[in-house]
Amino acid sequence: MTSxxxxxxxxELLWRAVLTASPPILAVVVVGLIVAIIQATTSVNDQAxxxxxxxxxxxxALSVSGPWVIKQLSEFTILAFSAxxxxxx
Numbered sequence: 001m002t003s004x005x006x007x008x009x010x011x012e013l014l015w016r017a018v019l020t021a022s023p024p025i026l027a028v029v030v031v032g033l034i035v036a037i038i039q040a041t042t043s044v045n046d047q048a049x050x051x052x053x054x055x056x057x058x059x060x061a062l063s064v065s066g067p068w069v070i071k072q073l074s075e076f077t078i079l080a081f082s083a084x085x086x087x088x089x
Contacts, residue, residue: 009080009083012076012079013076016072016073016076019072020069020072020073023061023062023064023065023068023069024057024058024061024062024065026061027057027058027060027061028054028057028058028061030057031053031054031056031057032050032054034053035049035050035053035054036050
């Protein structure tokens with residue numbers, strides 16, 4: 001195993017991590033921005049108000065994108081195990 005091969009796998013690992021984490025993070029950011037705008041216009045500055053919609057957005061995003069996330073992770077796992085079987089003498 002060369003260092004270039006290991007770096008390629010590490011790059012692929014980081015890319016899959018970004019891809020699989022992005023749906024709930026983007027949903028929470030969008031909902032947080034909307035809630036912040038509403039709070040600014042109504043002068044309600046309670047942090048607990050934003051927690052509920054953000055949590056609900058994360059759950060909805062994970063339930064909607066769950067099959068795609070599982071597919072991405074299982075594809076990477078299969079590729080990693082198949083590459084691992086080729087390492088060695």
